[in-house]
Amino acid sequence: MRRSLARALAVCLAALLTACGTTTTSDIATDGPSAPSASAPSASAPTAAEAPAAIRQGFQRSLEKTVRMDVTIKAGNQTVTMRSALEPATGGMTLDMTTPEPVSMVVTADAVYVQQDEKDGKPWLKLDRARLRPEGQLAQGLDIRAQAGILGGVVSAQSAGNGRYTGVADPDKAVAAASSESERATLRNAFKVLKTKAVPFTATLDDAGRLTLLTYTFDTAAGAVDNEMKMHSFGEPVTITAPKASQTEAAAAEMYRFF
Numbered sequence: 357m358r359r360s361l362a363r364a365l366a367v368c369l370a371a372l373l374t375a376c377g378t379t380t381t382s383d384i385a386t387d388g389p390s391a392p393s394a395s396a397p398s399a400s401a402p403t404a405a406e407a408p409a410a411i412r413q414g415f416q417r418s419l420e421k422t423v424r425m426d427v428t429i430k431a432g433n434q435t436v437t438m439r440s441a442l443e444p445a446t447g448g449m450t451l452d453m454t455t456p457e458p459v460s461m462v463v464t465a466d467a468v469y470v471q472q473d474e475k476d477g478k479p480w481l482k483l484d485r486a487r488l489r490p491e492g493q494l495a496q497g498l499d500i501r502a503q504a505g506i507l508g509g510v511v512s513a514q515s516a517g518n519g520r521y522t523g524v525a526d527p528d529k530a531v532a533a534a535s536s537e538s539e540r541a542t543l544r545n546a547f548k549v550l551k552t553k554a555v556p557f558t559a560t561l562d563d564a565g566r567l568t569l570l571t572y573t574f575d576t577a578a579g580a581v582d583n584e585m586k587m588h589s590f591g592e593p594v595t596i597t598a599p600k601a602s603q604t605e606a607a608a609a610e611m612y613r614f615f
Contacts, residue, residue: 407513407521411559414567415507419444419500421591431581441594442500448596449498463498464598480599483607483615491538494615505543506555506572506583508533519562525555525572549576566590 402410419442427438440451449463460471468483488495509530513523527547534540557572567587574581598604 401515401519404512404514407515408510408523410561410565411510411513411521411523411567412507414559414561414565415570415587417564418566418568418587418590420566422589422594423587424589424592424594426584426586426588428584429581432579441596443594443596444500446596447498448594449500450594450596462596462598464596467598468494468498469599469604478603478605480604481607481611482604483611487612488615489612491536492615493538493542496536496538496542506530506557507570509555510557513559516558518560519568520558520560522556522558525557527553527555549574549578551575551577 422444423442425438425440425442427436427440429436434456436453436455438451438453440449442449446465447463448465449461451459451461451463453459453461458471462469462480463485466485468485468488469480470483471479472481483494485495485498506525506527507530509525509527509532511524511526511529513521516522527543527550531540531543531547534543552575555572555574557570559567559571560569562568569587570583570585572583574583
């Protein structure tokens with residue numbers, strides 16, 4: 357596995373850790389009135405006081421069934437895209453990314469397969485999930501539900517109608533809300549380039565309280581970094597199949613130092 361591929365995968369995981377957001381169990385129980393269940397439309401839209409909690413919880417609601425997630429990050433003339441299909445019940449995932457170098461990944465219950473150049477060996481490198489460092493970016497990034505991301509720092513939100521909200525997130529609060537020291541370190545590294553301590557965002561919730569769209573902009577000394585995450589195809593079938601054994605090779609022991 358080339359070091360460049362390891363770096364590209366690290367970029368991908370850092371982007372996911374920064375973009376995604378959930379709540380903890382205590383947040384759902386105590387942080388304002390509960391959001392509507394995913395099986396029935398919302399009786400009423402969240403008030404201004406309730407909106408931050410509803411938005412933070414919206415990502416978790418989006419993961420109650422299978423879902424597809426599209427992430428786009430633009431900085432100047434560079435664009436990073438990620439397209440993934442998630443099966444939260446099993447932890448399965450497929451992910452295709454351009455950095456602009458393409459990276460593809462298939463995640464099953466017990467392994468992570470990363471596509472590599474055939475000149476490096478067989479088309480897919482296999483990593484044993486049980487051997488991943490629990491505090492490492494790969495293990496952390498695979499547990500999508502555990503991430504706090506920028507949504508962990510949502511401090512205010514106002515309704516713009518039709519389930520759309522505008523608001524502000526505080527990066528310091530996002531770091532504090534992180535579920536692990538590894539994630540906190542990733543967020544600190546991502547946020548240290550910010551010129552201000554306020555990140556404007558827009559979010560859209562559907563009638564079931566699920567997050568369907570999140571956009572936010574990082575204002576940095578080098579220019580704006582625009583982030584967009586779309587979630588869709590809730591409950592629709594996804595196919596997550598491990599590559600054939602003949603197309604895979606086991607990662608060398610030294611590779612686990614990266615992950």
